[in-house]
Amino acid sequence: MNTTLHISSARLGDPFVAQIEKISGQNLLACYQCGKCSAGCPMAAHMDVLPNQVIRLAQLGMREQLLAARSIWICVSCLTCNSRCPKDIKIAEIFEALRQTVLRGGNRADHLEIRELTPEARGALPPIAMISALRKQTS
Amino acid sequence: MMGNENKPMKLIYYPGCTLKNQARNFDVSTVSSMAELDVEVEELARWNCCGTVHALSSDNIMNRVAPVTNLIRVKEAQASEFMTTCAMCYNTLKRANIEVKKRADVLETINDFLSLEETKYAGDVDVLHLLEYLRDRIGFDKLAEKVKKPLEGLRVACYYGCLLVRPKEVAFDDTENPTIMENLITALGATPVPFPMKTECCGAYHTVDKPEIIAERTDKIMGSANEEQADLVVVSCPLCAFNLDFRQDDARRLNPDFHHLPVLYFTQLMALAFGCDDSALRFDLHHIDPQPTLAARGLA
Ligand code: SF4
Numbered sequence A: 001m002n003t004t005l006h007i008s009s010a011r012l013g014d015p016f017v018a019q020i021e022k023i024s025g026q027n028l029l030a031c032y033q034c035g036k037c038s039a040g041c042p043m044a045a046h047m048d049v050l051p052n053q054v055i056r057l058a059q060l061g062m063r064e065q066l067l068a069a070r071s072i073w074i075c076v077s078c079l080t081c082n083s084r085c086p087k088d089i090k091i092a093e094i095f096e097a098l099r100q101t102v103l104r105g106g107n108r109a110d111h112l113e114i115r116e117l118t119p120e121a122r123g124a125l126p127p128i129a130m131i132s133a134l135r136k137q138t139s
Numbered sequence B: 001m002m003g004n005e006n007k008p009m010k011l012i013y014y015p016g017c018t019l020k021n022q023a024r025n026f027d028v029s030t031v032s033s034m035a036e037l038d039v040e041v042e043e044l045a046r047w048n049c050c051g052t053v054h055a056l057s058s059d060n061i062m063n064r065v066a067p068v069t070n071l072i073r074v075k076e077a078q079a080s081e082f083m084t085t086c087a088m089c090y091n092t093l094k095r096a097n098i099e100v101k102k103r104a105d106v107l108e109t110i111n112d113f114l115s116l117e118e119t120k121y122a123g124d125v126d127v128l129h130l131l132e133y134l135r136d137r138i139g140f141d142k143l144a145e146k147v148k149k150p151l152e153g154l155r156v157a158c159y160y161g162c163l164l165v166r167p168k169e170v171a172f173d174d175t176e177n178p179t180i181m182e183n184l185i186t187a188l189g190a191t192p193v194p195f196p197m198k199t200e201c202c203g204a205y206h207t208v209d210k211p212e213i214i215a216e217r218t219d220k221i222m223g224s225a226n227e228e229q230a231d232l233v234v235v236s237c238p239l240c241a242f243n244l245d246f247r248q249d250d251a252r253r254l255n256p257d258f259h260h261l262p263v264l265y266f267t268q269l270m271a272l273a274f275g276c277d278d279s280a281l282r283f284d285l286h287h288i289d290p291q292p293t294l295a296a297r298g299l300a
C-alpha cells in the first residue's frame, strides 16, 4: 500500500471514526502504538496491514485504506491481541466493526461465495466451519 | 457432589451440531465416559445451533438470539445449569449469557423478539464446560479411581486453542498457560508434554476458503507437539480437530519434513482409560488413525 499519509486533525471527528467506535464499543485514541497486538497475532504473516497499524489508521479516519485492506478478512477473532493489550483495547472488536462496515454497506459485499466451493469440499467441511465462516464473512 | 451410591447424577448436555455430524466420536465418547463416572447425561430437548461465533459488534443483538433460545430450553428442562464439550459452543453460549446478564436492555429486546416462547430468560442458567465440571464437581482424584486401563507411557500434547481461554471472562483456567487438560490426562495415567503452542489459534473458519493458512498453522502447531515427542494431540473443539487432523496432508505438502500425529478428543482418552468399548471411541472418523500409535503403547 501507499506509505505516504496526509494527516489532518479534521479526520478525527469524522463520522467513520465515530461509527467504528460505536460498533466496536472501543475508544480508538486509547491506543499508544506499543505493537504488542501485532507481535502476538497468529495471522500477522498473512496480513497486509498489521493490527497496530489498523488501529492507527482507524484513529486517523483512513476509511478507504482500511476497508480495502486484506487484513480485515484475515483476522479470525482469536482474541490473542485483546487478552494482551496493555490498554485493554479490544482490537478484534475493531476488526469486526471494519468487516461490518463493509458488509452493511448496501451492495452485498460478501467475502465468501459458498457456490465457488466444490461439492466435495462442501461435503467434507463440518457445520462448525461453514457456519462460522458465513457468519463472519457474509451479511 | 458425587452421586450417592445407587442414584446417578443427572446433567443436561448440549452437544451442538458438529457433534451430531463429523464429530460423533466426541459425542459418543462424552456420553460413554460420563456413564462410567455415574453421571447420567441427558441431551437438551429441542436444542438449536448456537451460531458458532459470538458477534463482536456491540449492536448485533440478532446473533444473541440463538444462544439465548438454548438457555430457555435449559430452564424448560427444569435445570439451572448445563454442560457442553465443544469449545466454540461453550464460548458462544457463555458469552451471550454473560452479556444478557450485564445488559438488561439486550435481554429485554431478545425476550420481546421471542414473545411466542412460554418461558422468559432471566439470566438464571449457568453454562459449564465438561472440563470444569470434571475438575470442580467430580474431582480429578475421584476420576482417577475409575481408571481401568491407565494410559501409561502415552505422551500427550494438550491443545486448548482460543475459545476455552479467551476472553478472560469465559476462561476457567489461566489464559496463557492453562493446565486443566494436563491434570485430567495425568489422572488417566498419561504423560503430558510441554506444549508452547497450546493456546495458538489454528486458523478456525479459514479452513473453508483459505486452507493455505490452516496448512501453515497445522504445520507449526503439530510440529511443536512433535518436537516434544508427543504421541498425539488432544483437543476440545471439533474445528480445531478438523484443522489439525484433516489438514495434515496440506501441512505435509507445505513442509516435506512434517510428521503426522493423531488428534483425539480428551473424552476419547477418558473412554479409553475407563475401558469403554470401540463404539465409544469411533476411531473410524479420524483422518490420521490413532490405533497404530495406541497399539505401540499397548493401549489398542
Ligand atoms: S496492544 Fe493495544 S495499545 Fe498496543 S498497539 Fe495494540 S491496540 Fe495499541
Ligand code: SF4
Binding pocket: A037, A040, A041, A042, A043, A044, A051, A074, A075, A076, A077, A078, A079, A080, A081, A082, A091, A092, A095
Ligand atoms: S483477533 Fe485478529 S488481530 Fe487479534 S490476534 Fe487474533 S487474528 Fe490477530
Ligand code: SF4
Binding pocket: A127, A128, A131, B015, B016, B017, B018, B019, B048, B049, B050, B051, B052, B053, B086, B088, B089, B092
Ligand atoms: S458451535 Fe458448532 S458445534 Fe457448536 S452448535 Fe454451533 S455449529 Fe454446532
Ligand code: SF4
Binding pocket: A076, A078, B087, B088, B160, B161, B162, B163, B164, B200, B201, B202, B203, B204, B205, B237, B239, B240
Ligand atoms: S484453535 Fe481454531 S478452531 Fe480452535 S478455538 Fe481457536 S480458532 Fe477456534
